Amino acid sequence: MESVEKNAGHKEVEPLRDLSDAEDFFNSTVEPALMGSKCMQCEALMLGGRTACSTCLSRSIESVRLAREGVVYSCTRVHVMQSREGPVDLAYIDLADGVRTLAELRSDEAENIGRAVILDFDADGWWFRPATEGATA
Numbered sequence: 252m253e254s255v256e257k258n259a260g261h262k263e264v265e266p267l268r269d270l271s272d273a274e275d276f277f278n279s280t281v282e283p284a285l286m287g288s289k290c291m292q293c294e295a296l297m298l299g300g301r302t303a304c305s306t307c308l309s310r311s312i313e314s315v316r317l318a319r320e321g322v323v324y325s326c327t328r329v330h331v332m333q334s335r336e337g338p339v340d341l342a343y344i345d346l347a348d349g350v351r352t353l354a355e356l357r358s359d360e361a362e363n364i365g366r367a368v369i370l371d372f373d374a375d376g377w378w379f380r381p382a383t384e385g386a387t388a
């Protein structure tokens with residue numbers, strides 16, 4: 252019997268870089284938006300600048316602006332942080348186009364899960380706030 256060399260036919264491949272450096276995660280040139288990537292092969296939407304699709308591995312990727320509006324999936328309060336003074340509310344936001352992101356939530360409401368929120372920003376950063384906040388002011 253012929254011996255088969257281990258891994259015969261195995262082709263060495265470079266690991267795929269997942270995130271690109273070139274794409275901005277946040278872009279406020281027109282109106283504030285988180286930047287994402289859209290796969291031109293399977294149409295999957297992903298957060299941030301990608302070099303390959305996380306669903307089908309296609310490298311045919313286009314940069315897109317993600318929806319500003321979303322709904323709070325879950326949230327928690329962080330009291331101690333190394334990078335800044337707490338407490339800070341962190342929330343998983345399901346954006347209107349289906350992408351889920353972890354972001355700061357600035358809300359005076361006691362209960363935020365299920366709340367409609369919108370992306371807001373200033374010179375220091377970006378966060379989500381209740382979509383109705385300030386609408387009646």
Ligand SMILES: [Zn+2]
Nearest residue numbers: 290293304307
């Ligand atoms: Zn894809």
